[in-house]
Amino acid sequence: MYDFVDQKKIIYITFAIILLISSLFAPVAIFYPLKVIFITPEALAIGTSYISLITGGIGIALIAGGLLALALIEMRMKKYLAAAILFVAGSAGMWLSLSDYYYMTTDEFTYNGPFSISSESYKWEDFEKIEERIGKEDNTQTVQSVAMHLKNGKVIEMSSGKILEMRGDLASRIQQAGGLYERVELEQ
Template sequence: MYDFADQKRIVYIAFAIILLISSAVAPVAVFYPLKVIFITPAATAVGTSFVSLITGGLGLALIAAGFFALALLENRMKRYLAAGLLFAVGILGVLLSLSDYYYVTPDGFTYNGPFSISSQSYQWEDFEKIEERIGTQDNIRSVQSIALYFKNGDIIEMSSGKIFEMSGTLISNIKEAGGSHERINLEE
């Protein structure tokens, strides 16, 4: 017959396995939709960086490791110390993943980058210029990255994500507000 301690270990291992499997899909299937739901309804497009998906997945994997520590470590002090540390770092990873986003509204652009807690909102008049950096990959010319330059000296450069889908909206709004648009060929 199993005793209560064995039943707890089975539950911890079950949670750990569920979280470990979820760490591969939850950042895309859960975290991104949560961002879209809770960001202002005025947002015409919402994006997140690739780093956000990695930190979210690693965060869930670390929480799963915390459950494994609770189930497998025999020494009570080591068990709770290891689990507590893994839970804390894992929760931090999930929170950093959830706080990594950018979006476009009719009034401007809001950016909360990777490993940042607070967001920065920019009005269209705050933009100096937008650069599209064009490169060739597999004999196909395409935009490799987009750089946003602001009048206050800030620069945001992104090379993946929904920013490419937003680029047309960004370019038209920035040009309409007096900013400029440049296309730079990287191979020349």
């Protein structure tokens, strides 16, 4: 029986190491493609925030921590309690990562932001304007963020990811629906 316990610990530690290494690249290599597969085929462009990659990586690392707790903690009650807490927190991190996305179709823009549970879809007519916020980086003007203002007063602002590639198509669709397009220079 002693050999069985040692083998079990070795297996837990081995999988924990694999998960810790995976936490560095799995959000990009696995989670993003999963979103692309399961989001509507009508999506013209799909993106996610950088926070999604961080929460996914932390989630995987927490699950690895749960495996390490199973392998290294000797007291039975503490072992299972610590592992259960880490597994639940890790699963929540992975779920938050998978639920963070945005995409556009010919009819609407759908957004499920970081740490939100449900997505919201907006018709192009719902947008009042789109702003490209311009800043200087190494004496070159670059787009720092994109802000989409809705007629109901809500503002969706994103500063990285696919949104910077989508901004031209977004601006075109919002303008075609009667919205405005502005370039705002940020003060340095």
